[in-house]
Amino acid sequence: MTEQTRPYDFAADALFLDFDGTLVELAPQPEEIVVPPELITLLQRLQQESDGALAIVSGRPLDQLDFFLAPLRLPAAGVHGAERRTADGRIIQQPVPDVHHLRQRLLPLVQSNPGLQLELKRGALALHYRHAAHLEQRCVETMMDALRHEPGFSMLHGKMVVEAKPHINKGDAVAAFLHEAPFRG
Template structure:
């Protein structure tokens, strides 16, 4: 794969959260955000004139919690939720997940290693602490979806979700790319999971590219070894962009300056 160059000022930057910006944890609520990351994202958002969005399977409210005090443009629940740079959160109507919950809750009750995560318009079963139950989780989800209308299953890293049908990260990126300040820029999407493949494909279709965080077959055209390497690339890119602005006499305030990076190069 070609090398990953630093972010250019004409980039529309899209970033997954879990496994990309933050290291994966045994449970979603145990994820830790590197202290320097918030400052770096703030600087990138400023230097890209606002063309930075988080594209995640998490609800937007959770992204805000982990990245506070930032409220970046964001797509949550794989694009079912969408917020464009401070505007009101758009979310589709409840897709009828409630009737499916009793069977999913019963499964989790029988197997303490499983975790049920209820989202705004989706539900997920995590089996990271019980990987031997993958086949059972997938089979149960497939069974409860029989006859369900407007819903589909989405497998990911140690998780299977039930979400609105037809919603994916590629669609979220395409929506952002039709709006200012993203329109007319070159999209770059970084993600780690198979759920990010639709985003890689759309970024490529729109003249940009995807960055895979990790090792597996992918539609992304660039790869980094893991979240630490991706964060290092973001830190270095932010510093380079800030230096460009300073040379033009258009430096952002000190609040936008990221902390120095200490991780190795991607």
């Protein structure tokens, strides 16, 4: 075989894959995404071919990832790394700030605009404006103002969403995975 026709050797690499907008298409509501059955099959194959060095790294909580990817229970980082499941199944939760006061600051905007959705996560809040795209700037400004009064969070502007997340990021989660088997090396 020539270099170009030889199958790729996944055993030499680790794969870290995002979920929303990468593995699955965005949906009108976060809970309405569709996971094609062939995706589960593909992820199983990639996990086997990479000797287990495959992880999902997402803004979603681990329990949501598990629901959508069942029966798979892959190594994963949820809520941008605030929670992580290692390859051997251990759950590691980083300390996160309380979102109660932040939620209280965002509720008036959400309650006065039915097209907005506030998604509560462990240590994070996502303000979705998919059904009210014209409110993007107002959502960003309201979130920025709320975060000025609530320490411990960073703002992340995503696809039709602005999120307050703990000062933890997906890169930190990937770095932690790289110190553990089967990702090490």
